[in-house]
Amino acid sequence: MEWSILFQTLIAGIMVGGLYGLIGMGMAINFGVLRIINLAQGELLMVGMYVCYWLFTLYKLDPLLSPLITVPFLFLLGVTIHRFLLTPLMRARAPAENQILLTVGVGLVLTNLALLMFTANYRSVSTSYSTELISLGNLSVSLPLTLAFAFALAISGSLYLFLTKTELGKAIRATAQDPEAALLMGVNVDRVSVITFGIGAALEGAAGSLLIIVYYLFPALGGIFTLKAFIVVVLGGLGSTIGALLGGLTLGIAESLGAVYVSTGYKDAIGFIIFVLVLIFRPAGLVGRARM
Amino acid sequence: MDMRRGLIRFGKGFGLLLIALLAVFPFLVPDPYFLHMAILFLLWVVLGASWNLLGGYGGQVSFGHAAFFGVGAYTSSLLFTKAGILPWLGMILGGIGGVIIAIPIGFICFRLRGPFFALSMLALSESLRLVALNWRSLTEGAVGILLPPLFKSKIPYYYIILAVAAITLIVIYKVVDSKLGFYLVAIREDQDAAESLGIDTTTYKVLALLISAFFTGMAGSFYANYMAYIDPSIVFSIVDISIAMILVAVRGGVGTLLGPGVGALVIVVLSEVFRTLFAAANLIIYGILIILVILFMPEGVVGGLKRYLAPRLPKEALHPEAVRAQASGEGPN
Amino acid sequence: MLLEVRKLTKYFGGLGAVKEVDLHIEEGEIVGLIGPNGAGKTTLFNLITGFYRPTSGTIRFLGEDIVGLKPHDICQRGITRTFQVVKPLSKMTVLENVMVGAFSRVISKEEARQAALQELEFTGLLPKKDLLARSLTLEERKRLELTRALATRPKLILLDEVVAGLNPRETEETIAIIKKLSNRGISATAAVEHVMRVIMSISHRIIVLHYGEKIAEGPPQEVARDPKVIDAYLGESYA
Numbered sequence: 001m002e003w004s005i006l007f008q009t010l011i012a013g014i015m016v017g018g019l020y021g022l023i024g025m026g027m028a029i030n031f032g033v034l035r036i037i038n039l040a041q042g043e044l045l046m047v048g049m050y051v052c053y054w055l056f057t058l059y060k061l062d063p064l065l066s067p068l069i070t071v072p073f074l075f076l077l078g079v080t081i082h083r084f085l086l087t088p089l090m091r092a093r094a095p096a097e098n099q100i101l102l103t104v105g106v107g108l109v110l111t112n113l114a115l116l117m118f119t120a121n122y123r124s125v126s127t128s129y130s131t132e133l134i135s136l137g138n139l140s141v142s143l144p145l146t147l148a149f150a151f152a153l154a155i156s157g158s159l160y161l162f163l164t165k166t167e168l169g170k171a172i173r174a175t176a177q178d179p180e181a182a183l184l185m186g187v188n189v190d191r192v193s194v195i196t197f198g199i200g201a202a203l204e205g206a207a208g209s210l211l212i213i214v215y216y217l218f219p220a221l222g223g224i225f226t227l228k229a230f231i232v233v234v235l236g237g238l239g240s241t242i243g244a245l246l247g248g249l250t251l252g253i254a255e256s257l258g259a260v261y262v263s264t265g266y267k268d269a270i271g272f273i274i275f276v277l278v279l280i281f282r283p284a285g286l287v288g289r290a291r292m
Numbered sequence: 293m294d295m296r297r298g299l300i301r302f303g304k305g306f307g308l309l310l311i312a313l314l315a316v317f318p319f320l321v322p323d324p325y326f327l328h329m330a331i332l333f334l335l336w337v338v339l340g341a342s343w344n345l346l347g348g349y350g351g352q353v354s355f356g357h358a359a360f361f362g363v364g365a366y367t368s369s370l371l372f373t374k375a376g377i378l379p380w381l382g383m384i385l386g387g388i389g390g391v392i393i394a395i396p397i398g399f400i401c402f403r404l405r406g407p408f409f410a411l412s413m414l415a416l417s418e419s420l421r422l423v424a425l426n427w428r429s430l431t432e433g434a435v436g437i438l439l440p441p442l443f444k445s446k447i448p449y450y451y452i453i454l455a456v457a458a459i460t461l462i463v464i465y466k467v468v469d470s471k472l473g474f475y476l477v478a479i480r481e482d483q484d485a486a487e488s489l490g491i492d493t494t495t496y497k498v499l500a501l502l503i504s505a506f507f508t509g510m511a512g513s514f515y516a517n518y519m520a521y522i523d524p525s526i527v528f529s530i531v532d533i534s535i536a537m538i539l540v541a542v543r544g545g546v547g548t549l550l551g552p553g554v555g556a557l558v559i560v561v562l563s564e565v566f567r568t569l570f571a572a573a574n575l576i577i578y579g580i581l582i583i584l585v586i587l588f589m590p591e592g593v594v595g596g597l598k599r600y601l602a603p604r605l606p607k608e609a610l611h612p613e614a615v616r617a618q619a620s621g622e623g624p625n
Numbered sequence: 626m627l628l629e630v631r632k633l634t635k636y637f638g639g640l641g642a643v644k645e646v647d648l649h650i651e652e653g654e655i656v657g658l659i660g661p662n663g664a665g666k667t668t669l670f671n672l673i674t675g676f677y678r679p680t681s682g683t684i685r686f687l688g689e690d691i692v693g694l695k696p697h698d699i700c701q702r703g704i705t706r707t708f709q710v711v712k713p714l715s716k717m718t719v720l721e722n723v724m725v726g727a728f729s730r731v732i733s734k735e736e737a738r739q740a741a742l743q744e745l746e747f748t749g750l751l752p753k754k755d756l757l758a759r760s761l762t763l764e765e766r767k768r769l770e771l772t773r774a775l776a777t778r779p780k781l782i783l784l785d786e787v788v789a790g791l792n793p794r795e796t797e798e799t800i801a802i803i804k805k806l807s808n809r810g811i812s813a814t815a816a817v818e819h820v821m822r823v824i825m826s827i828s829h830r831i832i833v834l835h836y837g838e839k840i841a842e843g844p845p846q847e848v849a850r851d852p853k854v855i856d857a858y859l860g861e862s863y864a
Binding site for chain 2: 665674676695696700701705706708712713714715716717721724725726728729732733734737773774796840
């Protein structure tokens with residue numbers, strides 16, 4: 001076995017994994033607070049990517065700057081979805097599967113709106129650094145992937161600081177731990193729930209801005225990434241944001257090893273195999289009980 | 293209870309009439325287009341009823357029943373094209389194929405509480421789709437499998453699926469009306485209470501899953517031979533199979549006997565109407581419809597009807613503490 | 626001896642909810658389990674009925690080790706329970722709720738129905754049999770839970786706060802039912818928060834838990850005079 005190939009594969013896996021982690025975090029924070037799995041998470045990512053794509057194509061805005069727009073845009077979209085669709089359901093205390101099904105409906109609408117507006121064509125952005133490589137001896141790593149990874153880590157770090165250091169962040173964590181206790185402590189749980197869903201969406205906006213510089217874009221991409229996000233969240237222990245990052249790294253490494261040493265076609269099935277193994281042996285996730 | 297008995301009796305009477313009508317349908321309406329619609333309707337009755345046993349009665353919601361549908365379709369198709377086993381037997385084997393897939397997933401997921409099962413099913417069906425897509429030597433991959441249809445006329449297909457639907461409904465009716473049915477509802481209502489009353493919740497959930505998977509697999513086998521063509525994206529489709537199955541059950545009314553029939557009718561008619569009226573926007577409308585159904589008719593047509601017919605409960609009969617306990621205890625366990 | 630618990634211990638993280646508790650219950654015996662809120666009564670019940678796994682210690686029922694069995698196994702062997710926060714099967718009728726319990730011993734619907742009707746008669750819930758469980762009052766829900774548990778034909782029934790929140794008349798009725806259990810050869814252990822005269826009057830024996838430890842055990846009158854018990858309740862004399 002060639003060691004340099006192994007290293008190269010691992011590094012690529014870790015970097016892609018950082019992005020997966022960011023994508024999964026949006027779903028994890030939603031699950032932590034709202035106790036529902038948002039199956040439109042990948043579709044929100046897709047929306048973020050289209051926003052980014054058009055900003056780049058029409059206004060030459062560098063994707064790495066576009067979070068300034070995609071983040072607030074997706075935040076508002078998330079808040080809107082929560083306010084008009086999820087809030088009534090939660091008020092009616094509908095069973096969780098109805099809430100999940102609702103997000104499926106949202107995902108379908110978003111995907112097919114994109115299909116109608118932008119066709120099924122594959123799109124990508126080509127920036128000045130799109131094809132640049134960083135070389136380290138035998139190893140070479142793509143510059144855009146490295147940039148995306150660095151940004152993903154920075155955003156994850158900011159999220160962590162936000163959750164641990166700010167009033168609102170603490171309120172979100174309190175609600176995730178015990179909504180009733182949080183309510184008694186004077187936390188406005190309804191407001192926290194809306195804001196959390198907004199943040200969950202905003203994270204996809206940020207992730208979309210990064211993903212588009214290393215990946216191509218098409219309407220059906222949402223479904224693929226919803227599933228990846230879900231696997232990441234289960235690997236990390238449902239509801240844990242730090243866990244999601246670790247889950248993302250695990251999935252990224254496994255996929256990239258699988259693609260090189262097994263076959264590209266089965267890359268996605270490998271994620272599922274890990275997923276099943278975790279369910280059997282560590283149902284609380286790779287990092288155990290830690291929550292957020 | 294009286295209301296429910298009344299509904300069941302109404303259901304039985306209505307059912308008998310329906311059966312008589314269905315038995316002579318091909319002679320009343322020989323038009324192949326309508327016959328095709330009727331076949332799809334019956335297929336969806338089988339699928340909706342199968343999902344409903346597990347999801348509606350047992351409260352174990354699956355987001356990936358396409359796994360069983362697809363495995364059933366591929367099992368009988370491969371047995372037919374590679375080993376010459378006729379779809380008659382293939383249909384049974386397709387059902388068994390679904391069961392074989394269901395056993396491990398059931399035992400793995402039903403030990404856990406929370407949304408594990410619902411979403412593991414989603415992941416399972418996606419993974420099976422990938423396997424079917426990539427195992428080209430066996431499945432022909434994305435090219436799919438062309439099958440020589442057994443009959444030229446639609447009439448034999450109509451009677452086969454009518455028989456399958458009848459058997460499915462009878463079996464599920466018997467199950468629901470038995471100890472297993474009581475246990476499933478008990479598990480749905482409160483898993484801890486069920487355990488404390490001597491119910492082996494994991495085993496009974498798995499049992500319901502196996503029955504559900506068997507009929508879903510059989511339906512998949514039927515679909516394959518009837519359409520004479522399958523590929524991974526059709527039979528393992530999340531939206532067209534898994535989600536549609538939930539909608540059939542939810543629209544009709546979760547955990548009701550009549551529900552899947554109503555749901556199947558709605559979905560077959562609506563998807564036809566949408567396809568002709570909205571063409572490209574078809575799936576957008578479909579998504580909006582899902583949202584509207586969930587928002588405004590969470591208990592489905594039959595469930596909503598039942599609630600409308602049932603005498604209103606006096607609010608003060610509910611002790612506040614009990615109401616809170618009930619509210620916090622709801623949701624899938 | 627019906628139930629024999631030795632050195633039963635349960636820690637949640639560093640917190641000892643039940644510490645080295647010994648207890649035994651004889652056939653047909655009614656035992657009052659008393660302790661302030663947080664004393665470990667519910668945890669003890671969860672341990673005996675298999676909802677929690679003990680950190681250490683043994684539980685023997687009819688001479689057999691039952692540690693590690695699932696709640697449904699333990700129910701099949703003859704121990705069942707009610708819950709402090711009642712868990713009615715809301716969308717089933719009262720009769721159906723009780724039938725679910727009865728199905729643990731029979732297979733056919735008719736047999737389950739007959740058994741359920743008998744138990745409903747025994748607890749006086751028969752007139753409500755066709756109501757949906759969610760339409761019952763709190764008292765009726767507690768009664769339903771007891772009836773449902775009885776339908777599993779237990780040898781020992783653990784009653785968690787079975788009279789909490791009931792008015793004096795309802796309490797009397799429930800106590801009368803528990804008293805009758807003894808005649809049927811069913812042992813009952815009733816956990817209550819306060820040293821109540823009603824529990825004292827029907828219990829053959831009282832066990833007092835405090836911060837997870839057993840601090841007193843004996844005939845009701847004796848326990849009520851025990852200084853450690855009086856201490857635990859901060860001098861609260863039993864009403």
